[in-house]
Amino acid sequence: MKPERDPVTGRLTTGHEWNGLTELDTPVPKPVYFFLIVFLLFCVGYWLLMPAWPLGTTYTKGLLHQDERASVTARVKAAAEQRASWTSMIEVDHAATVLEDAALMARVRETGRTLFADNCAMCHGMEARGGPGFPSLVSGTPLWGATTDALFQTIMVGINSDHPDSRTSQMPAFGRDGILDATQIDAVVAYVRSLSQPIAPTDRIAKGRELFAANCAACHGEGGNGNSEIGVPDLTDTRWIYGGDSASIRQSIWRGRQGHMPSWDGRLQLWQRRVLALYLVDLRRHAP
Structure with missing residues (x-):
């Protein structure tokens, strides 16, 4: 067509x-x-x-020589220089001095909340109240002490971590390794529960007290109050890491426990680790 x-x-x-x-x-x-x-x-x-x-x-670099990596590096450096006015004080001032400085503590709370959320909350929870297998950081006595220095040291070296100065602790497996038989473990469970709960005295509890003195008191203390020098928990309160019911306590005694916390020495800067320690101390001071 x-x-x-x-x-x-x-x-x-x-x-x-x-x-x-x-x-x-x-x-x-x-x-x-x-x-x-x-x-x-x-x-x-x-x-x-x-x-x-x-x-x-x-x-090709381009005639303007724009470099986003260099730009970000420069902004990060500028932010660090801006923070240096107060982070340098955090690094060198005594913890008690910082805790009494309202302006510095405002910085600690703001920055610490972010650091904790980014690095710690996945295990200890956003409110630092812990959960199954992870201790509360705002109530009870921390395994290795509640002072700023003790918390700072724990954050730096970790617990059972790969850091050469790691805090190290482990509870033996009394049942699995044949140290105590099932009947003896049941007696220890009854006694341990009686330390934090009003339970009428029984022959089993009396037997458990004897077994506890012979096998557990070396670490937990004669009264079961724990020992923050070696990371041993207090058994007399109601705050349990692995559960305070009979089944959970029996499981802990039978198979033992060995918690793990990574070292933050190479992951966080000095001032960041100190901010976290101060933040946790402040949380404990104001916890309901």
């Missing part, structure tokens, strides 16, 4: 026909060409001015 002029629009057809329908030879609108040219010019300009094309092990 030869091109013909459309009687309605007056435009020539392309000469193509599909089932009686002819196609108009309509040119591309000029604005489309305009925007295509503008886009092309923008691309060429961007390729010349900004980093753009890979060249094996490197890339």
Whole structure:
């Protein structure tokens, strides 16, 4: 079919026909060409001015020499310099001095909350109240002490971690290793529960007291009050790491326990570890 002029629009057809329908030879609108040219010019300009094309092990740097990595590094450095006015005080001032400084503690609370959420909350919870297998940091006596220095040391070296100075502790598996039989373990469970709960004295509890003195008191103390020098928990309160019901206590005695906390020595800076320790002390002071 030869091109013909459309009687309605007056435009020539392309000469193509599909089932009686002819196609108009309509040119591309000029604005489309305009925007295509503008886009092309923008691309060429961007390729010349900004980093753009890979060249094996490197890339075109661009005439403006823009570098996002250098820009971010510069911003991080500027932020660190801005923080230095108070982080330097955190590093060198005595903990008691910082705790009494309202302005510094406002910084500690704000920054510590973020540091704790990013590094600690996945185990200890956002409110630092712990959970199954993870101790509360706001109530009870922390395994290795509640002072700022003790908390700072724990944060730095970890517990049963790969740090050369890691705090180390482990509860033996009295049942699995055959130190106590099932009947003896049941007696110890009854006695341990009686330390924190009002339970009427029984022969089993009396037997458990004897077994406790012979096997457990060396670490937990004669009264079961624990020992923060070697990371041993207090058994006389109601705050349990692995559960205070009979089944949980029996499980702990039977198979033993060995908690783990990573060292933050190489992950957090000195001032960050001190902020975390101060933040936890402050949480404990204001915990309900």
